Amino acid sequence: MPGWGGGSRWAFASACCVAALLLLPAAASAHAVLETSVPEYGAVVATEPNHLMLNYNEDVVPSLAQVSVLTPQGHELARSPRVSGSTVTVPLRSGPKGSYTVRWRMVAADDGHVTEGAFSFGVDARPVAPTPANGVGIPVAPELLVWLQFIGVALAGGALVFRALITGPAVRALGRSGGSDGGAAIGLAAIGAVLALHAAFFAFLVGAYPVVGGGVGDFVDAEIIPIRLSTHAGQAFTFSSFAWIAVIALIVGAWAYPRRREALLGAAGGLSLAIAFGLSWAGHPDAGGTLLLLADYAHLLAAALWVGGLVALVTLTASVRSRSGPEREALFRACLLRFSAIAPALVALLAAAGVYVAIGVLPSVSSILTSRYGIVLVAKVSAFAVAISLAAYHRFSVVPRAAAGASAAGVRRTLAAEVFLLAAALALAAVLSQTPPPT
Amino acid sequence: MILPQIQIARGHWLLGALFLAIILDEYLPLIGRDGRPARSRSPLIGWALMIGGAGAWATVVFADVVHDMLLHFLWGDLLLAAGALELARRRGVYERPWLDYVLPLAILGCGALFIVHVEIDPEGQGAHWHLAMGLLLLVGGLLELLRLRWHRASSIPLGLLPLAAFALAVIAIPVAAAS
Numbered sequence: 001m002p003g004w005g006g007g008s009r010w011a012f013a014s015a016c017c018v019a020a021l022l023l024l025p026a027a028a029s030a031h032a033v034l035e036t037s038v039p040e041y042g043a044v045v046a047t048e049p050n051h052l053m054l055n056y057n058e059d060v061v062p063s064l065a066q067v068s069v070l071t072p073q074g075h076e077l078a079r080s081p082r083v084s085g086s087t088v089t090v091p092l093r094s095g096p097k098g099s100y101t102v103r104w105r106m107v108a109a110d111d112g113h114v115t116e117g118a119f120s121f122g123v124d125a126r127p128v129a130p131t132p133a134n135g136v137g138i139p140v141a142p143e144l145l146v147w148l149q150f151i152g153v154a155l156a157g158g159a160l161v162f163r164a165l166i167t168g169p170a171v172r173a174l175g176r177s178g179g180s181d182g183g184a185a186i187g188l189a190a191i192g193a194v195l196a197l198h199a200a201f202f203a204f205l206v207g208a209y210p211v212v213g214g215g216v217g218d219f220v221d222a223e224i225i226p227i228r229l230s231t232h233a234g235q236a237f238t239f240s241s242f243a244w245i246a247v248i249a250l251i252v253g254a255w256a257y258p259r260r261r262e263a264l265l266g267a268a269g270g271l272s273l274a275i276a277f278g279l280s281w282a283g284h285p286d287a288g289g290t291l292l293l294l295a296d297y298a299h300l301l302a303a304a305l306w307v308g309g310l311v312a313l314v315t316l317t318a319s320v321r322s323r324s325g326p327e328r329e330a331l332f333r334a335c336l337l338r339f340s341a342i343a344p345a346l347v348a349l350l351a352a353a354g355v356y357v358a359i360g361v362l363p364s365v366s367s368i369l370t371s372r373y374g375i376v377l378v379a380k381v382s383a384f385a386v387a388i389s390l391a392a393y394h395r396f397s398v399v400p401r402a403a404a405g406a407s408a409a410g411v412r413r414t415l416a417a418e419v420f421l422l423a424a425a426l427a428l429a430a431v432l433s434q435t436p437p438p439t
Numbered sequence: 440m441i442l443p444q445i446q447i448a449r450g451h452w453l454l455g456a457l458f459l460a461i462i463l464d465e466y467l468p469l470i471g472r473d474g475r476p477a478r479s480r481s482p483l484i485g486w487a488l489m490i491g492g493a494g495a496w497a498t499v500v501f502a503d504v505v506h507d508m509l510l511h512f513l514w515g516d517l518l519l520a521a522g523a524l525e526l527a528r529r530r531g532v533y534e535r536p537w538l539d540y541v542l543p544l545a546i547l548g549c550g551a552l553f554i555v556h557v558e559i560d561p562e563g564q565g566a567h568w569h570l571a572m573g574l575l576l577l578v579g580g581l582l583e584l585l586r587l588r589w590h591r592a593s594s595i596p597l598g599l600l601p602l603a604a605f606a607l608a609v610i611a612i613p614v615a616a617a618s
Contacts, residue, residue, distance in 0.1 A: 033503045115504060198498075201512055206506065220559075222508045228500075241500045245493045245519075252523040254488065256482070256530040 032086075032108040032115050032225060039121040041226045046408055049125045052078070052102065054088040059109035066105040072098035085315050099127040103212070117217060118211050121224030144228040145203035146279070147430035151307075151423065152196025153276045153300070156189045157307015158246055160269025161341070166309065167316070168262060170334040173275045174327075182254070182261055189268060190251050191277045196275070197244035203229070204237040236278035243275045283433050299353035303429070306346045307422045309339055314415050333408045340399045347388060354381075361437045371438035380428035387421040390414060441507040454494060455609030459571050462603065465542065466583075466596035485526025488545065492518030506559050521545035543583035546602065550576030568612045575605040 028331040039045050052069060062083035067090045100123060105116040120127040133164035161186050212222040218414060223234040226235035247268045280296040316332055318335040368374035392413065402408040461484045495515035502508040524541045527533035553573025557566050583598035
């Protein structure tokens with residue numbers, strides 16, 4: 001069979017692509033999608049509306065249209081909907097001020113496909129996320145998914161920033177060219193980014209599930225756009241999905257292009273830490289103002305850098321497998337000393353930001369022991385306290401000996417124990433993020 | 440932001456054209472400097488698969504219904520993983536014999552997901568088109584697997600025809616939907 005050179009193949013391929021792109025269609029359609037509404041998603045209206053209008057992208061079946069409009073107290077305000085083609089008008093009873101939840105279910109007139117969805121708007125009040133439907137449970141623990149996102153940020157962000165700020169300078173100070181080999185760092189970061197991307201995806205769905213209502217079968221066909229657009233969780237999911245994809249692309253690029261590895265991994269680490277802002281944005285502190293939000297983000301960053309740095313330190317030997325034993329030992333000692341120099345600042349930032357957030361979220365000192373939120377907070381602080389005790393042992397006992405030239409190889413086990421303690425503390429932080437603060 | 444249908448259609452054209460480019464680059468017979476048939480080492484297909492994966496994840500984010508989110512998330516993962524492995528192999532940083540099967544298996548997996556998509560939403564827009572496209576991918580992936588398994592020395596790209604037909608179908612489906 002005759003073959004072609006690379007240039008001819010590319011010219012042919014390009015010509016085919018251009019020809020294919022010239023086949024321009026005019027339009028396409030899909031099942032009944034809510035395009036606009038009055039009031040619209042997330043809107044604040046001054047006075048209670050006497051009707052709700054929903055506009056779909058295609059005609060819906062009048063007799064099967066279902067719309068519910070609930071007050072903050074859960075009272076139904078919607079009367080029977082009137083359908084005219086693709087427009088559904090719902091007369092409303094009068095209700096109080098507050099955030100209203102709209103839940104709808106439509107059947108497309110052309111293909112009979114069922115869609116449903118929910119959104120919220122406010123009457124003289126800021127709308128909050130649509131309220132969950134009665135009797136609808138969450139099939140997966142959201143705390144687990146938040147915890148996996150914390151771990152992902154620590155592995156992709158903390159470990160890669162550790163590599164850029166600690167390992168790289170340590171290697172250069174020891175007089176060797178280039179950074180460490182990077183295989184383990186790339187593997188850890190990839191696991192972290194993939195974990196966080198998927199946990200964010202499922203966390204969004206788990207959060208949306210009770211809002212939409214109905215069973216799992218109904219949820220699979222639920223329209224999700226309003227929840228994505230009108231909630232902070234949805235906005236954070238949108239932002240973090242694209243950002244995590246970019247992080248994964250940077251990590252893969254670092255794997256495939258060793259010459260640019262350090263720059264690509266540094267960028268991936270920085271971007272991963274930036275993504276963590278979405279976790280604060282979708283959490284409780286957002287309701288307390290900008291300072292509280294920034295404090296929560298600083299708290300999360302400090303934790304991610306601490307945990308990620310420790311993981312990178314524990315796995316450093318695997319990262320530099322191509323070097324000789326004495327070289328690995330010297331690099332590990334140098335990294336330990338450098339990390340121990342910045343760790344106290346991280347712990348101080350973690351503690352200060354944590355205290356500020358606690359003061360901002362808790363209404364009184366007594367609520368620490370009288371609310372579920374307070375009790376979980378105490379458990380979390382206790383776990384961190386044990387981890388800090390272990391960190392102090394490393395800082396004041398192991399590090400001086402290493403600085404004096406003693407072997408630091410034996411410290412890896414206690415460093416690993418510190419990682420597990422911090423992972424437990426992060427699990428409690430995840431529980432805290434899903435626990436309503438006391439009022 | 441809600442993507443208008445025309446934007447979704449344009450996305451299909453772009454993805455179809457991209458797919459056409461990468462399979463032509465991958466499967467058109469290439470003659471090496473020694474005059475013998477050679478396999479493309481271009482990193483294009485790796486990056487194209489990664490971009491396809493990112494596009495599938497974008498569809499996850501902008502999907503209007505949950506089942507589209509779930510399906511495209513699987514699709515995105517499959518393409519991202521295949522893209523990363525292909526890129527690493529072509530750049531020479533990770534080479535294993537089984538990596539030869541990554542691309543045909545990814546094509547096969549995408550075909551299976553097309554079929555699942557139709558099964559979930561049998562009355563949806565263009566179901567018959569999706570079914571045909573899924574079958575084309577399944578046939579293309581299977582033929583390439585067979586070629587690798589039993590005719591490794593052959594340079595005849597058995598899967599090229601159904602895969603090119605798939606690319607043209609991706610481009611043409613919005614035309615059919617609009618008519």
